[in-house]
Amino acid sequence: CDRLGTPLLVKPALGYGSIGISLESVVESDEQVSKQVQRLVQGVHEMQFPPDSIFVERFISGREFTVFLLGDSQQPESLKIYPPIELVFHSSLPETEQFRSYDNFWGEHLEESSSSSSEPFYHCQSVNSDLSEKLCEISKRAYCALGGNGYARVDIRMDKDSQELFVLEVNANCAISSIPLTDFSDLNQTSLGTILHLAGIPFAQLMSEMISEAFDRYSTKSPLVSKSA
Template identity: 25%
Template sequence: MRIGMTYDLRDDYLAAGMSEEETAEFDKIGTIEAIENAIRTAGHETVRIGNITSLVKRLASNESWDLVFNIAEGLHGFGREAQVPALLDAYQIPYVFSGPLVQAVTLHKGISKHVVRDSGLPTPAFAVVNCREEIAGIDLPYPLFAKPVAEGTGKGVTAASKITDSRMLQTTCENLLATFKQPVLVETFLPGREFTVGIVGNSSDARSLGVLEVVLLADSEPDVYSYHNKANFENLVEYHAVDDAEAQKAAEVALACYRALGCNDAGRVDLRSDGNGLPNFIEINSLAGLHPEISDLSILAGKHGVNYQQLISSILNAAIKRLGLK
């Protein structure tokens, strides 16, 4: 097949003057090269398309592809991850990963938690703060946890995200509202173990690749898998492949959430256990990072015996089967 590749290249945005944190979700050239090599090794031709602006130009010139491997994160709005899938839908071009509805729902952590909670699955009690006037109305027991409602890669998550009193709640929420220009998700802080679960497949065929426990080391920002800790994970974080009873429950909950949200082809679900050892849904990454060495999904797969080529091939094959392609 002739497979196009849509993505946001981090170097392009850095060159345009954006900061390291602003571009944290975008992909390094090494990620693009690794995915491209894996697709070619699987027997397909690849075409680098790039970001949505490049995609628009190429569609306008009547270019098409048998399939698009889409990892474009987008820049603006709650629909930023939905823009490329929506455009491809309009041109009836099939693509890998979830469609525009799912991408928009899963980017907005508040909406995704509504879906998960209403599906009867465990997630911490929460509220979404849209403006500073709403902060005083938060009626949840401390400690709490706050983060931007629609960011990834730990953006906006710092040591101040764990909140112990009303003054700290006011300050943290005001800072996040001002910095990220979007609502703030406030939820009950859970004291237990932190897991991330990789999933590949669709519907009843979806399966867990395994469970990774995130363990923060002594010099890390405590209690939170923050932007700083993620960016310096080599020295601040350990990742343990786990398969005990609590980890197995995490995989069960993650798979149920993945299906409830209607995700396609692959994703990664983050969970944290409550005081009783029950893993709760925190968020889902329907466009999980795919850098072969530093992305959580790739690390997770490797620690469970799935190499990078196998990971990309399994994602690609899941999409091909779902779409009925040959």
């Protein structure tokens, strides 16, 4: 904590649906770090995490965004970047609780927290054009740096003081559906569904673009792939 500063976030390197991340994952001391590491090693949310798959990073207080990309990083000029969205967390939540933990991801968060509200712990909204350009550029850079192909969703935080953008993760297997996030009562509600909904993009168009991109990528590699098929 002396070296990195506080608060910090203890999290597994790999996971889905915020598994392994709880409200207690935000820590303020080395003792709390050790406690959370042991908790993950022993097993949480029906998963166990080996010590070398756990890391600690600075907790970024501020706004959160997500961006969906489609295409081959070997052809960055051809990447399609869908309009970014912002996750606006419930105003009653403390700053250190304004993130997607397993508890709030699965609809239990506001019952646990100091808030008595029954409203969803966050909602999504579109992003203005100037900020959208910056989010698209940093998402593209992150996607290409990791050699992305097919599709991915990039999650980003903006530090509330410096306004600097930080990439939280490049999710190479994000959930795909046409259903936007509303009340979290349906497990088929997704961030991507929200992106499509706010941008007015039909789900069928996304599917068509994904299939077309796959054909474009593999038709040059395999004589067995034919678009006419």
